Amino acid sequence: MNQIKWPFLFLAILAAMAIMGIGVAIGERSLIGIFACILALVFVMGYGFKTKKKMRENGKL
Template sequence: MNQVKWPLLICAILAAVSIMGIGIAISEKSITGIIGAILAVVIVMGIGFKTKKKMRENGEL
């Protein structure tokens, strides 16, 4: 039976929220918000890929 991989799910949710943040920052015409949201997406996605690689190496996937 497939089990939920909570760290990956949390990273995916955070990445989606960060992408929504980009749209909100654009609508607010906030350059700092746009840059912050883009950085958040990059960081969260990086953490997600790193976590997935670590889980794959440990045989958890």
């Protein structure tokens, strides 16, 4: 069985929390909250993809 990649698990949890935050912000009708959560989601996903590419290039993945 493969080992858990803890940084990726943490980033996945953060991304899921950002998606949930979008739903909560929609429910609260908060445009600032919606945009903040979308921005957080884009940042977390981008950082995750960048980290995965770097690890793949270094042969650690």
